[in-house]
Amino acid sequence: MLEKPDFEQTPYELKRLGNLGKALEGYAVEFATALDKKSQFLAEECFNQMLDIVLMRYMQQKQCFPNKQSLMTQAQHELEEVLSNVFDKTVAQRYVRATSSEYISDQMARCESMLFPRGRGKVRFSVDPSWLVSEEEAFSHPKQA
Amino acid sequence: MIIAVYEARGPMAKTDLGKALKDRSGKTGLRQHLRNLLNRKVGPTNYNTPNIQFFEDKYGEQITHDAVQDIAKFFESNRHRGFTPGGIPTPYPPLAILPRDIKPSNTAIATIGEALAGWYLEQLNMTCLSRPISEGADLVFRDAHGTITLISSVKATQGPDIEGRLCEAAIDLLEYVGNVVLMDPVSPFDCSVIGVVIRPQSNYDLHSLRIEVR
Numbered sequence: 001m002l003e004k005p006d007f008e009q010t011p012y013e014l015k016r017l018g019n020l021g022k023a024l025e026g027y028a029v030e031f032a033t034a035l036d037k038k039s040q041f042l043a044e045e046c047f048n049q050m051l052d053i054v055l056m057r058y059m060q061q062k063q064c065f066p067n068k069q070s071l072m073t074q075a076q077h078e079l080e081e082v083l084s085n086v087f088d089k090t091v092a093q094r095y096v097r098a099t100s101s102e103y104i105s106d107q108m109a110r111c112e113s114m115l116f117p118r119g120r121g122k123v124r125f126s127v128d129p130s131w132l133v134s135e136e137e138a139f140s141h142p143k144q145a
Numbered sequence: 146m147i148i149a150v151y152e153a154r155g156p157m158a159k160t161d162l163g164k165a166l167k168d169r170s171g172k173t174g175l176r177q178h179l180r181n182l183l184n185r186k187v188g189p190t191n192y193n194t195p196n197i198q199f200f201e202d203k204y205g206e207q208i209t210h211d212a213v214q215d216i217a218k219f220f221e222s223n224r225h226r227g228f229t230p231g232g233i234p235t236p237y238p239p240l241a242i243l244p245r246d247i248k249p250s251n252t253a254i255a256t257i258g259e260a261l262a263g264w265y266l267e268q269l270n271m272t273c274l275s276r277p278i279s280e281g282a283d284l285v286f287r288d289a290h291g292t293i294t295l296i297s298s299v300k301a302t303q304g305p306d307i308e309g310r311l312c313e314a315a316i317d318l319l320e321y322v323g324n325v326v327l328m329d330p331v332s333p334f335d336c337s338v339i340g341v342v343i344r345p346q347s348n349y350d351l352h353s354l355r356i357e358v359r
Contacts, residue, residue, distance in 0.1 A: 012273045016203060030274070041329040042294060045285060048278040114278060124278050 015053060024053045028086040047107045054078050055127040065133050068116060076108050146347040148261065149189035153182045154355045159326050162358060166323050172316060179312045183354060194347060197260050204263030205256040212253035213347055219249040220345040249303060258301025258341040259283065265339060265351055271295060281321030295335040296322055303343040311340045311354045322358055334358045
């Protein structure tokens with residue numbers, strides 16, 4: 001068990017301790033700050049962590065999605081909601097890029113190949129998204145032309 | 146129980162990094178440059194071994210319970226001529242498993258390495274941002290001001306030639322950092338390969354090879 005440190009915890013520590021809500025907010029702040037500083041690498045890293053936490057929460061809640069697309073759409077919606085909620089109106093303008101649907105869509109598209117690797121590629125997120133998709137979708141055959 | 150820390154450090158221009166990674170001769174030159182840095186390493190600086198289980202829980206990729214004892218048992222077993230399948234040391238090899246047939250737990254080795262790497266970077270007043278989802282690095286840390294991002298790879302072993310392993314790991318990591326730099330040309334990055342050598346009696350050597358990419 002991790003000992004609770006006696007200082008304010010980082011998003012990394014919060015995630016390791018299982019405090020997913022606070023970790024998600026922490027990474028949202030880091031994501032927007034990284035964009036503000038034009039640090040693309042850190043922004044993408046924080047976005048990856050946010051998506052990882054959303055998938056972990058779906059797993060904890062035993063949520064099942066009818067198909068991959070609905071999983072991606074719901075995850076994007078949740079991330080947009082977190083990002084718009086974490087900033088109050090006084091600072092939202094500064095972080096407008098972090099909260100724009102278009103930018104978040106771009107990030108989700110980037111993550112899709114990591115979420116659903118072709119062939120036997122390893123999924124490096126904490127939760128394999130195929131676990132969250134119903135069996136029917138997992139075993140579905142491609143549609144005939 | 147002691148951690149002996151050796152540190153090697155040097156700068157590298159982003160443009161030079163691109164040229165060095167371009168082809169085989171570039172990588173040969175880069176390998177020599179890294180070897181030269183390691184030859185000028187500073188140390189050892191000795192530290193008392195921290196609570197490794199705490200840092201295993203904090204930084205380990207895999208779950209372990211008392212990896213230190215796991216490795217200690219391996220070293221203890223190797224002191225005897227052999228031991229029974231039940232793990233009892235015995236001087237009678239025909240009934241025993243021989244030490245050469247026993248391998249240490251790779252999970253324990255890797256996790257101790259990650260734990261000590263995280264501990265070491267905290268000693269430098271750095272804070273962990275994440276274990277990256279993408280392949281290429283083990284840990285991402287930032288300095289106290291949040292200005293320098295340190296991308297780290299960890300290698301742990303109880304075998305020889307840690308410096309050779311560090312050089313090869315550094316080239317792989319620099320290729321990853323090279324791609325990061327293309328994406329993010331403005332921010333300063335440090336590329337850090339940390340090698341942990343696990344010795345008997347829970348003593349460790351920690352070798353840090355740090356390249357400041359500017």
